[in-house]
Amino acid sequence: QQKVQQSPESLSVPEGGMASFNCTSSDRNFQYFWWYRQHSGEGPKALMSIFSDGDKKEGRFTAHLNKASLHVSLHIRDSQPSDSALYFCAASETSGGNYKPTFGKGTSLVVHP
Amino acid sequence: EAAVTQSPRNKVAVTGGKVTLSCNQTNNHNNMYWYRQDTGHGLRLIHYSYGAGSTEKGDIPDGYKASRPSQENFSLILELATPSQTSVYFCASGADWGRDTGQLYFGEGSKLTVL
Numbered sequence: 148q149q150k151v152q153q154s155p156e157s158l159s160v161p162e163g164g165m166a167s168f169n170c171t172s173s174d175r176n177f178q179y180f181w182w183y184r185q186h187s188g189e190g191p192k193a194l195m196s197i198f199s200d201g202d203k204k205e206g207r208f209t210a211h212l213n214k215a216s217l218h219v220s221l222h223i224r225d226s227q228p229s230d231s232a233l234y235f236c237a238a239s240e241t242s243g244g245n246y247k248p249t250f251g252k253g254t255s256l257v258v259h260p
Numbered sequence: 261e262a263a264v265t266q267s268p269r270n271k272v273a274v275t276g277g278k279v280t281l282s283c284n285q286t287n288n289h290n291n292m293y294w295y296r297q298d299t300g301h302g303l304r305l306i307h308y309s310y311g312a313g314s315t316e317k318g319d320i321p322d323g324y325k326a327s328r329p330s331q332e333n334f335s336l337i338l339e340l341a342t343p344s345q346t347s348v349y350f351c352a353s354g355a356d357w358g359r360d361t362g363q364l365y366f367g368e369g370s371k372l373t374v375l
Contacts, residue, residue: 153302179362190264190350190366191303235302243361245310246354247293247318252302 150174151238153251160258166226168254170236172217177238180219181248182210185233194221194234198242226258263287266351266367273374279338281370283351291354292334293364294318294326296347303350309334310356341374348372 154169170180179198183191197203197210197219204210209222223230233255237248263286273279285292290311295303305318307326315326323345325337338345348371352364 181363183364190352190368191364192366193363196362237364239362241362244356246291246356246362247305247308247316248362248364249305249319250295250303252300 148173149252150177151236151249151251153234153236153254155254156252157255158257160226160256162226162228162258162260164226164258166223166230166256166258168221168234168236168256170219170221170238170251172238174238174249175217176240177217177249178214179239179242179246180210180212181237181239182208182221183235183237183250185235185253187232191233191235196242223256226256228258228260231256231258264351264353264365264367266349266370269368269370271370271372273338273341273372275342275374277341277374279341279345279372279374281336281338281349281351281372283334283336283367284332285334285351285353285365286332287353287355287365288331289353289365290331290356292328293352293354294324294334294336295350295352296320297350297369298347306336306349338372341372343374346372346374 182194185191309328
């Protein structure tokens with residue numbers, strides 16, 4: 148069973164719109180979450196982390212974590228065509244030290260003009 | 261910016277042949293990882309290392325070996341390559357302490373085709 152599930156598989160939003168991604172862990176040991184973004188032909192790059200309950204905002208990106216349900220979401224406001232990419236959620240048992248992140252299958256985002 | 265370099269970027273191998281994928285990082289990170297990326301599966305962890313001289317099995321280690329001879333270098337070895345190992349392989353490094361602990365820095369990927 149996939150320990151980190153992401154939804155939806157794909158998403159299309161208009162330029163200037165809001166893109167929203169969901170991620171749930173089935174392993175209660177996974178308490179620390181990262182979001183990564185991968186443009187075509189490149190390696191994934193980290194967007195932001197979230198380790199505490201509630202919201203965390205960085206520019207146009209907002210992450211939300213509910214530790215009780217192990218559900219984390221990512222929202223991109225004012226989406227731009229350059230945001231078109233594959234978005235991954237990654238979960239770990241620890242925030243540092245000896246960690247081994249487990250990734251979800253990803254959500255493909257297309258931002259159309 | 262942290263730097264992770266993979267080689268080769270593209271490789272065509274024959275079934276039964278030996279393949280070595282190399283990774284070098286200049287970040288001075290203790291942690292290094294090998295993932296493979298396949299459509300419909302996302303990124304899956306093959307092997308990882310928490311320091312020079314150590315390697316650990318990830319979630320899908322069968323058919324792969326790893327070697328970490330130094331802080332900077334981490335190799336993935338396919339002793340007997342099979343077509344099912346056709347994939348894009350990503351190496352990553354991560355700090356185990358400090359400001360960016362927990363964050364992975366990925367290379368650009370190595371595309372392997374096994375015929």
